[in-house]
Amino acid sequence: MDKLKLTKEQIDLIGSIVTQDWLNNFVQPEESSIEAIRVGIDYIYGLFGLKKPITIVVDSPFAGHLALNFLLNTFNTFECSVRQRVSNQTSNRVAVEGSNEILELTTDIIFYSYRIWEQVWEQADEQFKKQIWEQAVAQVEQPFLEQASDPAWKKFLAQVAQIKKHFLKLSDEEIYEDICKINEETFPREAGLEYWQPWEENDEPDWEQSDEQFWEQSDELSLEPSDQGLHGEGDEFFLEQSTQWTFDENGQIVLLEQSNEQLLEWCERSFWCRFEEQFWEQFFLEVRGYFIERVVDECGVYAHDQVLRPIHRQVNEEEWLGFIQAGEEVKKQVLAQVRKQMEEQIIIEFHKPVEKQALEQAWRQKKAQEKRSPHSTFSYLEMDTYKSIILYEFFARLGAINREELNKLTNVVKAVGTGIYGFIHLKGLCIVSTLPKLLRDERKRPHSLDQAAVKWADGYGLHFINGVYFPKELWTALTSKTITAQEVLRIANTEQKAIAIKLFGYAELLKESKSTVISRETVNINGQLKVYEVIETDLGDDRLPARFVKVVCWSTLKETLLRVDPRNEQTLDPIGAIAWTAGLTKEEYLMAIET
Amino acid sequence: MKKKERLLKYRQGDVYIFAVEKTDYNFKQVSSKVLAYGEVTGHSHQIVTEKGLIGVAEIKGQLYLRITDQNAMVKHEEHYHINLPPGDYKVIIQREYDPVQYQRSVMD
Numbered sequence: 001m002d003k004l005k006l007t008k009e010q011i012d013l014i015g016s017i018v019t020q021d022w023l024n025n026f027v028q029p030e031e032s033s034i035e036a037i038r039v040g041i042d043y044i045y046g047l048f049g050l051k052k053p054i055t056i057v058v059d060s061p062f063a064g065h066l067a068l069n070f071l072l073n074t075f076n077t078f079e080c081s082v083r084q085r086v087s088n089q090t091s092n093r094v095a096v097e098g099s100n101e102i103l104e105l106t107t108d109i110i111f112y113s114y115r116i117w118e119q120v121w122e123q124a125d126e127q128f129k130k131q132i133w134e135q136a137v138a139q140v141e142q143p144f145l146e147q148a149s150d151p152a153w154k155k156f157l158a159q160v161a162q163i164k165k166h167f168l169k170l171s172d173e174e175i176y177e178d179i180c181k182i183n184e185e186t187f188p189r190e191a192g193l194e195y196w197q198p199w200e201e202n203d204e205p206d207w208e209q210s211d212e213q214f215w216e217q218s219d220e221l222s223l224e225p226s227d228q229g230l231h232g233e234g235d236e237f238f239l240e241q242s243t244q245w246t247f248d249e250n251g252q253i254v255l256l257e258q259s260n261e262q263l264l265e266w267c268e269r270s271f272w273c274r275f276e277e278q279f280w281e282q283f284f285l286e287v288r289g290y291f292i293e294r295v296v297d298e299c300g301v302y303a304h305d306q307v308l309r310p311i312h313r314q315v316n317e318e319e320w321l322g323f324i325q326a327g328e329e330v331k332k333q334v335l336a337q338v339r340k341q342m343e344e345q346i347i348i349e350f351h352k353p354v355e356k357q358a359l360e361q362a363w364r365q366k367k368a369q370e371k372r373s374p375h376s377t378f379s380y381l382e383m384d385t386y387k388s389i390i391l392y393e394f395f396a397r398l399g400a401i402n403r404e405e406l407n408k409l410t411n412v413v414k415a416v417g418t419g420i421y422g423f424i425h426l427k428g429l430c431i432v433s434t435l436p437k438l439l440r441d442e443r444k445r446p447h448s449l450d451q452a453a454v455k456w457a458d459g460y461g462l463h464f465i466n467g468v469y470f471p472k473e474l475w476t477a478l479t480s481k482t483i484t485a486q487e488v489l490r491i492a493n494t495e496q497k498a499i500a501i502k503l504f505g506y507a508e509l510l511k512e513s514k515s516t517v518i519s520r521e522t523v524n525i526n527g528q529l530k531v532y533e534v535i536e537t538d539l540g541d542d543r544l545p546a547r548f549v550k551v552v553c554w555s556t557l558k559e560t561l562l563r564v565d566p567r568n569e570q571t572l573d574p575i576g577a578i579a580w581t582a583g584l585t586k587e588e589y590l591m592a593i594e595t
Numbered sequence: 596m597k598k599k600e601r602l603l604k605y606r607q608g609d610v611y612i613f614a615v616e617k618t619d620y621n622f623k624q625v626s627s628k629v630l631a632y633g634e635v636t637g638h639s640h641q642i643v644t645e646k647g648l649i650g651v652a653e654i655k656g657q658l659y660l661r662i663t664d665q666n667a668m669v670k671h672e673e674h675y676h677i678n679l680p681p682g683d684y685k686v687i688i689q690r691e692y693d694p695v696q697y698q699r700s701v702m703d
Contacts, residue, residue: 075617468695498694542694551610555674563692581689 040415148169485512497541506561532574549577609689622650680687
């Protein structure tokens, strides 16, 4: 590689631009966008050759655990325990073999989970569907049968009977004439069509297909059966509904109504699909069946579809409307009753226990993880990854790294930067926790003296002051000013200690510790003589003793201690120390006329 | 050797304002400008003018002011107001030694 010919200024400039670009990526967005997150997750899955997953977005890692446990409990305990073992194995593997690099981290976890869980998933998926369907049917079957004696059902049957009666009023001769007439119109003899045997020998039509064709042609009567139901929707429903969960301060679920509503709708739809079969069977049995026999006898099975349609037109329009309305009324009343019963039975007997179990498990996991490392079930980008990528990006902009390859890595990080805190990735399913609420100081560092600077919706929070993490107990003692000077001086972590000292107040701490006056200078401030001093004391938060210059504010005349760099010789002198706080040499400072 | 020129310096709390020779920076015109916020109180050092505008330019992170109005002043809730005569200025916010930042910069 050719030696890069860049000046230090150019390198510094590129460095600062890269850093700022990536800071913007990481710091933004303030609010997570579910759409953007899903696009990001789809990209990551796609990058590794995986199908787009169903992505559940929840507002905290705890909610993610809950969603996962809900799903696992919904499958059953066997799959749950298998998943747990799989999870433990993969986590251990990743912990042993993994590195902080995103590519390795992500591929390891996704593919370990993918390979092993793949074998379990299909079984679990099938069992889940079977379980929910059996329970739903069990709850719905009896109410449906009870509907058979319901007034609405009776009215419907009466309408069916009315239509049947209309047809029955026709004599065989009249029907025969009708059929002949219709046959003549449908299959004109002059066209040479053999309507009674329109198919070739050994090439019989698909009976069900021709039946469907008939009902498609009858769409003006709105008679086509609904195709809504179970087909591929049950699993998606359960996954999606968990996005509706919200939590109170203690992480308890406070809103399940919406998901319950979806469950009801799903069950209703499934039920109605089943009910409709009987609904139409009744009609076919009573009305259509009668004619099918007649028509088939007369003009062949294929022709009956063509024939039945015009025959329906013979029925009084009012009777048809009555029939349709009665059917709608039946549907409405049946579903109302089914809903009422299911609310009490399915929700309470099925949903709630699962929810309770999932909640308990998730809560145990949360507690256990808080003792170890928070949110460890989730995969997330370590700070080292961000540092690394800034470094790689820097070299890529210098032309030292292949941009195309790096883009794969940067795009993954950008995808995560759409507002993802962490995610649990499984085949076909990805549970995402959005970013916590973050409070910052003016330099965009996590910071708050009033509450946790980093806070998730589940109530878990981390306390920071000017970018330095504090355990909650220490943060509380500092911000409530219940900490003593001695306790401040005993803080072991130097970063925390430095912040604590500043917050506690230098003057108070100096009273509690041995200090040495290094130099003094008398200054005339508005006609008053004031003494500026340089003082040193060992606060234990730096390798060198802390050095302060004690100055007086010209307008308020208050004494202030300013901490100065103990490695800079200029700060040994009060004026030199003040000049240092302005970024000037003592000479430069003295050159200016202070007003 | 060129004789060093004594520059006018103003200080209000932790804000230093140095008069500088006329610059050729591209100043953006604003009606007021907060120079710094207090860390604890939320009070601010703010430059205001009764009429006219204040020129503001940020060059490599360094704030410069161009005052054309005779009545421009730096205000703060706890300090005396400071009148700034017309001219160009460099604003420096007083810094303090931060052992955390020092340690981090050394480690990086």
